[in-house]
Amino acid sequence: MEYTFTLKYRLHDHDGDEEALIDQLFEAGCDDALPGIGQSGRLALAFAREAGSATVALESAIADVREAVDNAELVEVLSD
DSSP states (O other): OEEEEEEEEEESSOOSOHHHHHHHHHHTTOTTEEEEOOSTTEEEEEEEEEOSSHHHHHHHHHHHHHHHOTTEEEEEEEEO
16 A cells, blocks of 8 residues: 655755755665755655555655665654
């Protein structure tokens, strides 16, 4: 089943290279997310993730982001 949700992060010590950040996210498994980087030091990811449950979808997305951006602090989770 597909689950849709948005994760919002605060980026600490971000160097401003958004293209590299998006590449890192894609390589870490976030290819099912639409990134938004409109505000400096912030990142929003709108996911449409296939998983067996909402919990698995959310936990795997958080783990993928953590792998890509270790200095990201999760500040909000929104269910769509």
